[in-house]
Amino acid sequence: MIKPKIQYTRVEPSNYGQKITAVLLIMVLIYICMSFWKGQIEWQYVSENLFTPTVLSGVWSMIIMTFLAMALGIILGVMAAVARMSDNRVLQSVSIFYVWLFRGTPALLQLLLWFNLALIFPHLSLFGLVEVRTVDVMTPFVAALLGLGVQQGAYTSEVVRAGILSIDKGQLEAAQSIGMTKFEAMVRIILPQAMRVIIPPIGNETIGMVKLTSLASVIQYSELLRSVEDVYYVNSRVIELLLVAAAWYMVVVTILSIGQYYVEKYFSRGWGADTAPQKQSKLTNAVAEGE
Amino acid sequence: MIKPKIQYTRVEPSNYGQKITAVLLIMVLIYICMSFWKGQIEWQYVSENLFTPTVLSGVWSMIIMTFLAMALGIILGVMAAVARMSDNRVLQSVSIFYVWLFRGTPALLQLLLWFNLALIFPHLSLFGLVEVRTVDVMTPFVAALLGLGVQQGAYTSEVVRAGILSIDKGQLEAAQSIGMTKFEAMVRIILPQAMRVIIPPIGNETIGMVKLTSLASVIQYSELLRSVEDVYYVNSRVIELLLVAAAWYMVVVTILSIGQYYVEKYFSRGWGADTAPQKQSKLTNAVAEGE
Amino acid sequence: MSVIISAEQINKHFDDLHVLKDVSLDVHEGEVICIIGPSGSGKSTFLRCINQLEVTTDGIIRVMGEIVGYREDGDKLHRLSDRKIAAQRSRVGMVFQRFNLFPHKTVLENILEGPVFVQKRNKEQVKKEALEILKKVGLSNKANSYPNSLSGGQQQRVAIARTLAMKPDAILFDEPTSALDPELVGEVLAVMKELANSGMTMIVVTHEIGFCREVADKVVFMESGEIVAVESPENMLTNPTHARLKEFVSAVL
Amino acid sequence: MSVIISAEQINKHFDDLHVLKDVSLDVHEGEVICIIGPSGSGKSTFLRCINQLEVTTDGIIRVMGEIVGYREDGDKLHRLSDRKIAAQRSRVGMVFQRFNLFPHKTVLENILEGPVFVQKRNKEQVKKEALEILKKVGLSNKANSYPNSLSGGQQQRVAIARTLAMKPDAILFDEPTSALDPELVGEVLAVMKELANSGMTMIVVTHEIGFCREVADKVVFMESGEIVAVESPENMLTNPTHARLKEFVSAVL
Amino acid sequence: ADEMKLINDGEVRFLTNPIYPPMEFIDPKTGVITGFDVDLGTAIAEKMGKEALWVTTSFAQLQSSLATGRGDVIISGMSDNPKRQESMDFVDYVKSGPVFIVAEGQSSSFKSNADVCGKKVAGSRSSSFGADVVKWSSEYCEAKGLGAITFNGVQDSNAARLGLKQGRYDVVVQGIETIAYQIQSEPGVYHIVDKPILDTDVFGIGVKKDNPALRDAIADSLSELIENGTYAELLKKWGLVHNAVKTVQINGVK
Numbered sequence A, B: 001m002i003k004p005k006i007q008y009t010r011v012e013p014s015n016y017g018q019k020i021t022a023v024l025l026i027m028v029l030i031y032i033c034m035s036f037w038k039g040q041i042e043w044q045y046v047s048e049n050l051f052t053p054t055v056l057s058g059v060w061s062m063i064i065m066t067f068l069a070m071a072l073g074i075i076l077g078v079m080a081a082v083a084r085m086s087d088n089r090v091l092q093s094v095s096i097f098y099v100w101l102f103r104g105t106p107a108l109l110q111l112l113l114w115f116n117l118a119l120i121f122p123h124l125s126l127f128g129l130v131e132v133r134t135v136d137v138m139t140p141f142v143a144a145l146l147g148l149g150v151q152q153g154a155y156t157s158e159v160v161r162a163g164i165l166s167i168d169k170g171q172l173e174a175a176q177s178i179g180m181t182k183f184e185a186m187v188r189i190i191l192p193q194a195m196r197v198i199i200p201p202i203g204n205e206t207i208g209m210v211k212l213t214s215l216a217s218v219i220q221y222s223e224l225l226r227s228v229e230d231v232y233y234v235n236s237r238v239i240e241l242l243l244v245a246a247a248w249y250m251v252v253v254t255i256l257s258i259g260q261y262y263v264e265k266y267f268s269r270g271w272g273a274d275t276a277p278q279k280q281s282k283l284t285n286a287v288a289e290g291e
Numbered sequence C, D: 001m002s003v004i005i006s007a008e009q010i011n012k013h014f015d016d017l018h019v020l021k022d023v024s025l026d027v028h029e030g031e032v033i034c035i036i037g038p039s040g041s042g043k044s045t046f047l048r049c050i051n052q053l054e055v056t057t058d059g060i061i062r063v064m065g066e067i068v069g070y071r072e073d074g075d076k077l078h079r080l081s082d083r084k085i086a087a088q089r090s091r092v093g094m095v096f097q098r099f100n101l102f103p104h105k106t107v108l109e110n111i112l113e114g115p116v117f118v119q120k121r122n123k124e125q126v127k128k129e130a131l132e133i134l135k136k137v138g139l140s141n142k143a144n145s146y147p148n149s150l151s152g153g154q155q156q157r158v159a160i161a162r163t164l165a166m167k168p169d170a171i172l173f174d175e176p177t178s179a180l181d182p183e184l185v186g187e188v189l190a191v192m193k194e195l196a197n198s199g200m201t202m203i204v205v206t207h208e209i210g211f212c213r214e215v216a217d218k219v220v221f222m223e224s225g226e227i228v229a230v231e232s233p234e235n236m237l238t239n240p241t242h243a244r245l246k247e248f249v250s251a252v253l
Numbered sequence E: 001a002d003e004m005k006l007i008n009d010g011e012v013r014f015l016t017n018p019i020y021p022p023m024e025f026i027d028p029k030t031g032v033i034t035g036f037d038v039d040l041g042t043a044i045a046e047k048m049g050k051e052a053l054w055v056t057t058s059f060a061q062l063q064s065s066l067a068t069g070r071g072d073v074i075i076s077g078m079s080d081n082p083k084r085q086e087s088m089d090f091v092d093y094v095k096s097g098p099v100f101i102v103a104e105g106q107s108s109s110f111k112s113n114a115d116v117c118g119k120k121v122a123g124s125r126s127s128s129f130g131a132d133v134v135k136w137s138s139e140y141c142e143a144k145g146l147g148a149i150t151f152n153g154v155q156d157s158n159a160a161r162l163g164l165k166q167g168r169y170d171v172v173v174q175g176i177e178t179i180a181y182q183i184q185s186e187p188g189v190y191h192i193v194d195k196p197i198l199d200t201d202v203f204g205i206g207v208k209k210d211n212p213a214l215r216d217a218i219a220d221s222l223s224e225l226i227e228n229g230t231y232a233e234l235l236k237k238w239g240l241v242h243n244a245v246k247t248v249q250i251n252g253v254k
Ligand SMILES: Nc1ncnc2c1ncn2[C@@H]1O[C@H](COP(=O)(O)OP(=O)(O)OP(=O)(O)O)[C@@H](O)[C@H]1O
Pocket: C014, C017, C019, C037, C038, C039, C040, C041, C042, C043, C044, C045, C046
């Protein structure tokens, strides 16, 4: 029943809606930019201070602290997650308590408590061998690292746990059936796969950490915010210096986001050629890629 | 080939490891508690200040701000996520830009910028009808709400997007095949299901928000931290007052966590009796339940 | 008998991949067409094009004589709005391999969703009809259960009920039994048979050769995006004209 | 012929649910046992008990004469450590319905994982053997592919290869073909047949009656946690002694 | 002359950061702002025939709050100095001076300001104390070969005192006007080392540069208060009698 075929030309809608939104939004943007430019902001203070040594060293301290605190957080987080999922009831309880305690209090408070630990423990001793004054150990750097890292660990442990739970139970069983213990299976089979689910939220939290380091300014750790504050306490140019800080934060965060993209890509190896009919992996993919 | 059956008694291992860890950990805990007790902390300041009107009103302001900022964040977040996933390129770009900008800068900075918005826009007008001084509108309360809520929206939009992506594409297709438009399907079918994946991270972020409100103290919004600061600036009992704040934070966070549990339960209705062989829902369950 | 669905030389590309190649097919009122063919041959894509879940790259599809997705204007085809496409789509039902029931709604709510929310029909009236349909598919007692508490076979029968409640002109089935445990296949096929006997126009992609033989009016064999053979169900088994079809049928059996 | 696996009146409860009821079975060297039965009858649980993925609540299982999971001491059974149980487990291979390949490792890495990491055998030596095995299952050219780039049938053959590389005393198959597209079932069954012919001791839970008839030495029919009948594969089809078995076989066919 | 500009005609809005007892702080019992500055501001407003309204903000936000019009004047124990005079005018109202304090137990080793040389000193980083101490150190310590002071700028003077208690710092520097209050509220903890290291520090009431009429009105009111004895009375009430200025000056610090 083949009829003579009419040669139709297809006409797609011209998308006026889209074009109008575009023009409107661009106008709003220009207006905002102009207001910033004409507002009571002295732009030369921004450009002058962007690359002063004080600000640059603040940026550097911020980056260092972000990475060290995240590293500590990830180590503690994985340990807490594995403890939570072990068969040992005691370890389970400790993990739950740890997460509850450190997720429950603000970072600022934890920083202040670590920094002022000497009020509670004036001296620290190592197996009775060496005894040191707490304030000598608990420098602003160490207090910031502990305050931020230990709290991060509590958050990370939940992320890691979700990642582990997202892995099909069959993976554990397959690993066990070739003779691995539960622990070996966790380390060699489950965790590497869980990484794909874990990395995106960890990426978010690293970005969060960049900004959290700003709190360390209260305990004299001289990161970026503290550096620009030092400048504006002298010249009273608050907004201008905050914009300097904002610019640097944006730069660091943007670079981190790009880094996150590549790390994610690395951890999804083996999922790339997704042609086989494995519904489960497609699904986890989708969750994971929702960065 | 049935052999005579020996009646064996099974002996489970006595779990020395577990018991030893338990005893050790309890000893450490007791030691820490005792140190706190004997340390240079004047406990009567803690108990005295726990229920003073200043502190209680701080707690109340913190709770109000948490809920309002989260509400604003969720509204903005859902809008941004839907915009990001729409077919309209302009909306997509706006959404991406929004998320990039507000995730990239610290909350503290955003608060300060909102609070000082008058430096850039001295007056605000509503369609040229009413004109008001920006500082009259931008009270500490409004600035805190905008600063925290708008930033939260950027984070929430990513959570919502991940939730939407986690829903099987078949759901959209089934909804379309009974005559829904993409938008209707999103609202009636996809989002309600995505809630199960969205709620747990939102729970985390609400807890984060409780603590984030402490930043609003810099712009004189009188939440909890600000209230205890007011007290310790006068009596110099910093650690004691911080412990008061910590106690309140723990209480609020714990209550929220319990609330989160019930909300999650509500949104998993229909997934409860998980007996049917639907691998996909079992999996998302596992991800979701990793609170 | 009038033509319900007609595909006229449709083509579909996914980027460089040419998935459907000049596929033409007419489905008449009350006809049951079975489509068989190896994996990746484009069976699902064909159904999805009919239901506009995919947009064809060339050729036209008509349902009840009306071109889908476009408004005809001389030799120009203007793309319809989302809302209009949705309305067209609701006139052809679709049953999916993986059921795709809405897990957050009960069985009854799943069935009411289309007629009440989309078609804006009277809720009480639809409810009565829905219970009727549920009875027909043998699930009267499950109206208030959630889908995930049902077996796969029960879920698929609910999916069929959901489609029926829309009063479609035709129903497309995409491998409706291949996600089911072997023991559960029978109950779904039984419902489909009854449906066919009641005169519903159906296109069924399936590997159940037995079902084809018993119910189909025509069997369409697809391979690499082309309709290679259209056979009567009797010939397909005993005396297929096409060599590849012969090979395929004996492999699947 | 020696007994490789013997189950002696084992019972398994999940809380209140009594899933295995006094199940006893001896499997001799080189024997192929097929287990069939309706969904939920405890077939998977039985295999999982043998491989200690579940702990029995009563009764004992021996592999090569050694009680699994426990050390015998007079009339007492002392639970073994995780490490020892893992070692016992590696002596019986297991092939799962959903393949369970490690998606982050290549095919070759999947196969090497057990022998190299667990059994600490020489990597180069094992690699040679692994390539040999891959050749046997017809996948020499896929050694460096990732599992998700393979079809289901190929994945299942890799899973079999992974198990073989462990040089197990017996292999348990839990519905190895029921997650596969119909066209892909054949290639996996072919590998399993060859394995059976080569003298491997196997327990196969399956719905493929054809395979049972051709390869099995005994067919075990389970229902509600009990072994209801043990038949020769010939009798099962033509003249089953048990009424329920007859019913089941004709339903599945 | 220019007309006096106020945000709302009948009231003077005072910007202040109430964390600095006894100058301004929140009374923990009532939750109400109080202190010397508060009393003085209220009196000045009264003299001008206006209502006094208190707007609190952090110290770093005072200047921008003045610029954005959240308040008409700043009165918050803010030192008058030439840098700040670039963005506002000051009506000087109280003398101050940074003074060293140590923990009571250390009092024997800190007999005079010279003993502070070579030690770790902490002070609020948003104040001018840091610059003062460094300058003093180079003039008095290093010049005499006594070793430079290392200055730690901390969050506020509270944090400095907290560090002092833990032995993190040897000495705290803070305004002479506040130390009496601290010693009274924490008896037996602190010891004042010596006289203030500077006697030229003056607190000023800040007014926007484009509002000279308001500045002059405040200066006039303050002069009247000094003359009629109200000023002296308030100083006495808050234990600040040594901090009195003789006459009102505008931008007195050069
Ligand atoms: N969204 C898509 N993007 C790109 N390629 C696609 C898409 N959907 C399908 N294809 C490809 O189109 C071809 C036909 O797919 P289709 O699903 O229609 O086959 P099928 O006959 O239904 O196979 P099966 O029996 O496996 O369901 C395949 O090669 C497939 O990979």
